[in-house]
Amino acid sequence: MKIETRQEEIIRVAAKLFKEKGYSAVTMRDLAKAMGIKAASLYNHIKSKQDILKTIIISLAEEFTEGMLQIQASNENCIGKLNRIIELHVKISNQNIYGMASLNNDWMHLEEKLEYYQQLRDDYENDFRKILETGIASGEIINIKPEVMMFSILTTLRSLYLWIPKKEDINLDELSHSLSQILIKGINK
Amino acid sequence: MKIETRQEEIIRVAAKLFKEKGYSAVTMRDLAKAMGIKAASLYNHIKSKQDILKTIIISLAEEFTEGMLQIQASNENCIGKLNRIIELHVKISNQNIYGMASLNNDWMHLEEKLEYYQQLRDDYENDFRKILETGIASGEIINIKPEVMMFSILTTLRSLYLWIPKKEDINLDELSHSLSQILIKGINK
DNA sequence: TAAAAAAACTAACACTTGTTAGTTTCCATG
DNA sequence: CATGGAAACTAACAAGTGTTAGTTTTTTTA
Numbered sequence: 001m002k003i004e005t006r007q008e009e010i011i012r013v014a015a016k017l018f019k020e021k022g023y024s025a026v027t028m029r030d031l032a033k034a035m036g037i038k039a040a041s042l043y044n045h046i047k048s049k050q051d052i053l054k055t056i057i058i059s060l061a062e063e064f065t066e067g068m069l070q071i072q073a074s075n076e077n078c079i080g081k082l083n084r085i086i087e088l089h090v091k092i093s094n095q096n097i098y099g100m101a102s103l104n105n106d107w108m109h110l111e112e113k114l115e116y117y118q119q120l121r122d123d124y125e126n127d128f129r130k131i132l133e134t135g136i137a138s139g140e141i142i143n144i145k146p147e148v149m150m151f152s153i154l155t156t157l158r159s160l161y162l163w164i165p166k167k168e169d170i171n172l173d174e175l176s177h178s179l180s181q182i183l184i185k186g187i188n189k
Numbered sequence: 190m191k192i193e194t195r196q197e198e199i200i201r202v203a204a205k206l207f208k209e210k211g212y213s214a215v216t217m218r219d220l221a222k223a224m225g226i227k228a229a230s231l232y233n234h235i236k237s238k239q240d241i242l243k244t245i246i247i248s249l250a251e252e253f254t255e256g257m258l259q260i261q262a263s264n265e266n267c268i269g270k271l272n273r274i275i276e277l278h279v280k281i282s283n284q285n286i287y288g289m290a291s292l293n294n295d296w297m298h299l300e301e302k303l304e305y306y307q308q309l310r311d312d313y314e315n316d317f318r319k320i321l322e323t324g325i326a327s328g329e330i331i332n333i334k335p336e337v338m339m340f341s342i343l344t345t346l347r348s349l350y351l352w353i354p355k356k357e358d359i360n361l362d363e364l365s366h367s368l369s370q371i372l373i374k375g376i377n378k
Numbered sequence: 379t380a381a382a383a384a385a386a387c388t389a390a391c392a393c394t395t396g397t398t399a400g401t402t403t404c405c406a407t408g
Numbered sequence: 409c410a411t412g413g414a415a416a417c418t419a420a421c422a423a424g425t426g427t428t429a430g431t432t433t434t435t436t437t438a
Binding site: 040 | 424425429
């Protein structure tokens, strides 16, 4: 296990605070107190508050993008791809509970990187939609508006960060499987 | 149609701003500018910023509570009750897109009313879970952990406020029906 | 152990925050 | 037209904001 740098520790603690109160409501003095130092000392390790948010969100967004690229490139059928998307969300959410909160709730406070983030998100949703449309065309899944279907599945997956922490003894494979059953069986002909 | 008081107008405009940036990131000067007046003038109509948030969130939470009570009291079966819950969320979300954002994202900034809000939410979720458990016991729905089931359905319904505004020509009955098909067919034996 | 580098500190800055006090303007009612 | 109340205004407050400068302490390296 690689040892955590002070900078990484600050970012991890910041993500935790951001989850509880949101980016705007967390002050640099709050963050410093949680680190056991003074606010000014944070700046030996990080560039700015904004930069912390950017680091948290962009790294996660890129992780999702990469996962989607791999799923697209695989030669599974539509349902198989959907199952792999579920696994992707379960895995990333479980590894980064706090960061997922920022990704979901504080992306609008990105400044220079806002457009880039939105591009990644739009691309991700378009790829997702395309998988559903392919499945509809091939008769693999039922013919309901793909928009509603994607909305339903994606909002569930995007909220995993809220729910995973409540289950003390979480089995990720079991969770993926339950979600698959709930989310897919409903659209599987 | 009842005419809107200035106070109601301020709360409506505030909810819109809260949706875009979150409660903490919206200043009273932002709100005043959106109203076309100076910040100090707001205080002729409202008690405090905190009070605006409280009004938005608590009225909505109570609306959900009331809806759930009626559904509970009805003598429909489990699936029927779930369908009525879906309709309840679609209806309230559509009538109060902006307020739903605060309910979902800014409840932690409630101060005196935080505990009361949490009680309403917990009660709502317990009632929801009980409906699912009854359905499982009677064999009406599949035997998957009700926690996962409730999480999946409820997060979808709670995110409707994000999605409804994107559809220009929204037909509420059709939306409820599509959601019912997606959310229920997956758990209907 | 001395020197260098890393990481903490104090003090302060310029600006923004929610809110209050006191005053002026607008407008419907007598 | 006079008047009283509603609703706007200006000015200011005390506290809190992110961040910088300069200094001291701690840790690592040679």
